[in-house]
Amino acid sequence: MVPRRKSELTxxxxxxxxxxxxxxxxxxxxxxxxxxxxxxxxxxxxYYHFGTRQALLDELLPSLGEQMVAYVVDHIKHLPWGLEREVASFRAYLEYLADNPEFYRVFSEARVYAPAAYARNFDRTLRDFESALRVQCRKGFLKIGEKDLPLAAHFLTGIRNYVSQMYLDASPPKSVEVGDAVRLYRQLLSGGVFVA
Structure with a gap:
């Protein structure tokens, strides 16, 4: 058992x-x-642990994706369902990126260099997001029905993706305030930005 544990750590x-x-x-x-x-x-x-360089790269995004999800869940699990839980998950996501800036490059380049891993990670992300939205919907916190949840999961994932790109590509680095992104995200989710 000890050698296996050492192998896992390596x-x-x-x-x-x-x-x-x-x-x-x-x-x-x-x-x-x-x-x-x-x-x-x-x-x-x-090569002993992965066989090939590509096999390691194929595990990279799914592994980091699991770490990111665990980080976000750890930061929101104590919160009640509703708008503030979703906003807190967005903040935790941006904080994870600040602490792990390599994640975004791994994610964005995986589509080309590790496409199977990218597809697995993207599918899992959408499933997890849709599942969380389904709970929010069933508890009465959403203005949309269950049939719109897959599309909403794509929209909200897209927001995360592009805000994280802006955040990590900012010049100087991190000049985009997380608080500003979180404030606008809350506004978009709670009432929008246009006058009706």
Missing amino acids: RERLILAAAKVVGRVGYDKASSSRIAEEAGIAAGGL
Whole structure:
């Protein structure tokens, strides 16, 4: 049992190292040797644990996606359902990105360099979002019906994606205030931005 645990820890270390390297140089330049060096192991260790560089890269986004979801859930699980829970999840997402800036590059480049992983992660994200919206709907917190939940999940995921891109691409970095993004997100969800 102990050797297996050590093996799991090494795999996790390789995934985190790959995230750092991809975050710095992109998937195409994230060589096995760079990843192994970042992880502090011999290059052969990557092949022992993953078989190929691509196999590691294919696990990268799903693994980081699970970490991000766990972070967000940990920050909202104590909150009651309703608008403020959704707003808090958006804030937690942006805070996760601030602490893990490599996530966005891993996510955005995965569509090209790890398409199967991207598809799995995107499908899981939409399912999780739709499930949370379904609970919100059944508890009476949404103005839309269940038939609109898949589309709403896509819309809200799109907001997260583009706001995170703006946040991470800001010059100077992080010049976009999280509080401003959260305030406008709350306004969009609660009443919109147009005068009817």
